[in-house]
Amino acid sequence: MATLTSGTSKERKGKKEHKNKPTSKKWEHYKNGKKDKTCPRCGPGTFLGVHKDRVSCGKCKYTEFSKK
Numbered sequence: 670m671a672t673l674t675s676g677t678s679k680e681r682k683g684k685k686e687h688k689n690k691p692t693s694k695k696w697e698h699y700k701n702g703k704k705d706k707t708c709p710r711c712g713p714g715t716f717l718g719v720h721k722d723r724v725s726c727g728k729c730k731y732t733e734f735s736k737k
Contacts, residue, residue, distance in 0.1 A: 705717065708726040708728065708729065709731070710729050710731050722737075
């Protein structure tokens with residue numbers, strides 16, 4: 670008697686090798702803001718807003734005026 674196999678005539682050779690896909694370009698928008706200056710009073714994680722003549726913290730109202 671012949672034994673029946675389910676679906677294919679070839680035997681399985683194991684799992685396929687995992688191929689890494691390239692990451693999506695949409696995540697390039699979410700970069701770290703390391704180039705901005707951090708607030709000395711609030712600590713790391715709070716960045717200073719850049720204005721025309723000053724940089725200021727919106728959380729604790731710390732302000733540094735630029736010299737011209």
